[in-house]
């Protein structure tokens with residue numbers, strides 16, 4: 001991200017007081033110089049916040065927090081540390097590049113670090129009822145054979161037509177690849193299609209792929225034989241006009257050609273973590289455009 005201050009620090013364009021660096025993360029002193037040793041840990045890959053960051057990257061950031069914090073305790077005379085993280089403006093996130101604050105503490109240091117909150121007076125049983133998260137169902141992709149690439153996709157649009165975003169998360173052999181993009185003026189269906197196209201175009205020929213999409217438009221086209229009809233009728237719809245988004249459907253077919261692809265419809269905006277992550281990434285792309 002060209003205008004991200006932490007990306008500039010990572011690129012060496014802005015100086016920092018570096019505490020630790022490896023291939024994935026950087027730890028440096030917070031410029032506020034408030035609490036002695038206040039350190040920030042950031043992933044080198046740009047991600048706006050924990051809300052959309054992939055688990056592999058987050059795992060690396062936490063590993064680095066642990067490494068730096070443990071170093072402070074073992075070698076630097078501290079007795080413990082806070083790991084603190086803000087997400088979203090409402091939660092005081094001022095720099096939109098994932099970062100965890102490490103706040104080293106000494107026994108009886110008398111420092112005020114964590115906000116000293118007053119009792120909010122709520123009934124905890126009520127709060128729990130309100131905030132409880134549904135137990136996570138096994139994700140469908142856990143049932144996918146090991147030789148198959150899992151591709152989750154989603155598209156979103158602010159207005160239809162309007163500014164749009166798409167995202168694809170590919171998982172194979174424990175690794176994850178995330179793709180996303182946006183367009184100024186487009187439609188929801190075009191973004192749903194683009195997410196699948198870009199995802200499939202990133203996969204090596206000969207692979208088996210299972211595509212999970214919440215778009216009935218995309219999934220039914222294959223699973224209910226619309227595509228076969230369109231091809232048979234020379235890309236004319238039943239009303240006689242040219243099939244909408246013909247060039248995208250053809251690009252999608254070309255992307256599928258060297259692969260073995262199966263489509264699965266998932267419920268959108270429910271408890272599917274991968275679908276929700278794609279949705280959030282697509283919406284981030286819309287926000288980047290200013291939609």
Ligand code: AMP
Pocket residue numbers: 005014016029030031032040085086092093094095096
């Ligand atoms: P947050 O409020 O959680 O987004 O934290 C952002 C932190 O980044 C703040 O504590 C800032 O002091 C710190 N910060 C901003 N710019 C720099 C910089 N150039 N070098 C080091 N820390 C920075």
Ligand code: ZN
Pocket residue numbers: 001004005006007008045046047096097
């Ligand atoms: Zn950045």
